[in-house]
Amino acid sequence: MRVLGIESSCDETGVAIYDSERGLLADALHSQVDLHAAYGGVVPELASRDHIRRLVPLLRSVLAQAGCGMDSLDACAYTAGPGLAGALLVGASFACGLALARAIPALPVHHLEGHLLSPLLSAQPPAFPFVALLVSGGHTQLMRVEAVGRYELLGESLDDAAGEAFDKTAKLLELGYPGGPALATLARAGRPGRFKLPRPMINSRDLDFSFSGLKTAVLTAVRARSLTEEDKQDLAYEFQEAATEVLATKALAALAATGLERLVVAGGVGANQRLRQRLDADAARAGVRVFYPELRLCTDNGAMIAFCGAQRLLAGASADPRFAFAVRPRWPLAEA
Numbered sequence: 001m002r003v004l005g006i007e008s009s010c011d012e013t014g015v016a017i018y019d020s021e022r023g024l025l026a027d028a029l030h031s032q033v034d035l036h037a038a039y040g041g042v043v044p045e046l047a048s049r050d051h052i053r054r055l056v057p058l059l060r061s062v063l064a065q066a067g068c069g070m071d072s073l074d075a076c077a078y079t080a081g082p083g084l085a086g087a088l089l090v091g092a093s094f095a096c097g098l099a100l101a102r103a104i105p106a107l108p109v110h111h112l113e114g115h116l117l118s119p120l121l122s123a124q125p126p127a128f129p130f131v132a133l134l135v136s137g138g139h140t141q142l143m144r145v146e147a148v149g150r151y152e153l154l155g156e157s158l159d160d161a162a163g164e165a166f167d168k169t170a171k172l173l174e175l176g177y178p179g180g181p182a183l184a185t186l187a188r189a190g191r192p193g194r195f196k197l198p199r200p201m202i203n204s205r206d207l208d209f210s211f212s213g214l215k216t217a218v219l220t221a222v223r224a225r226s227l228t229e230e231d232k233q234d235l236a237y238e239f240q241e242a243a244t245e246v247l248a249t250k251a252l253a254a255l256a257a258t259g260l261e262r263l264v265v266a267g268g269v270g271a272n273q274r275l276r277q278r279l280d281a282d283a284a285r286a287g288v289r290v291f292y293p294e295l296r297l298c299t300d301n302g303a304m305i306a307f308c309g310a311q312r313l314l315a316g317a318s319a320d321p322r323f324a325f326a327v328r329p330r331w332p333l334a335e336a
């Protein structure tokens, strides 16, 4: 089965072709970073318009990469949520139009399920069941994953998502957008011990998170003095230490609570090298294994949507024959 995947939930347009027998055949991405940089964050209206401009060229590019025509596609999967409503509608209408024209099914996919299953695209995929740590710009969740489509929420952030905390802290340090990678780069030059930041809920005995207090602690430090370049480096360092310590501690606690021995890390913050270092060290001590998607598949992409759509179809999912599509800007994964 050959599935086209379309991702347009936020500021990246992703198109890919996944073949259930041959694997990922083609994958193309356009990032809108340059478009939004001047505004310090994603402007939803501009994001939607840019997705429209990019989809046809990206589709042509993946067909050429895969060396196939549209007639070889068996289904078209698209991100139906969560995300920006207008941006999602661009991908949904494109996918449904294409599917209608080719008389193939159009399959709505949950963006987080795409992230969650993305490590299965790697050369050494994890076996089910596993615990997933989903850390993106909009979500921070620990899930128990029994099989494709069988997800149990173990804990989540009660306020800001981890990526959001990275982005907001980066903004406080005047690093601009996108904040997470910029903060991680600055933190490399930081020295430990100059600022003391909290580890919110690290001893809460449950698997929930809270990041807004950490961001507020950075705000308090920023307001206390005018920051030198070195201060910013040291604050970035301490913020990254605090955020990654909480994430790693809770992820290991989830493994202990479920008795599972495999941890899968997915979502944009999963690209953070310090988080990976910490998880690898903690996992080695606990005798468990950590699986990461390929670095380029950590952040938003079409490959994870094509893959997820294929898995859903293979598991017997059916598409709406009326093409009466809807998008869900808010959509709990447990309802997918």
Ligand code: KG4
Residues within 6 Å of the ligand: 010, 135, 136, 137, 138, 139, 162, 163, 164, 166, 167, 178, 179, 180, 181, 184, 267, 268, 269, 270, 271, 272, 273, 298, 299, 300
């Ligand atoms: O999964 P993703 O691409 O989009 C969403 O579904 O939200 O995640 C984007 C988030 C942003 O908040 C971004 O700042 C963060 O992931 N991010 C990082 C890094 N790379 C991306 N955060 C920390 N360190 C990184 N290296």
Ligand code: ZN
Residues within 6 Å of the ligand: 111, 115, 136, 137, 267, 268, 299, 300
């Ligand atoms: Zn995402």
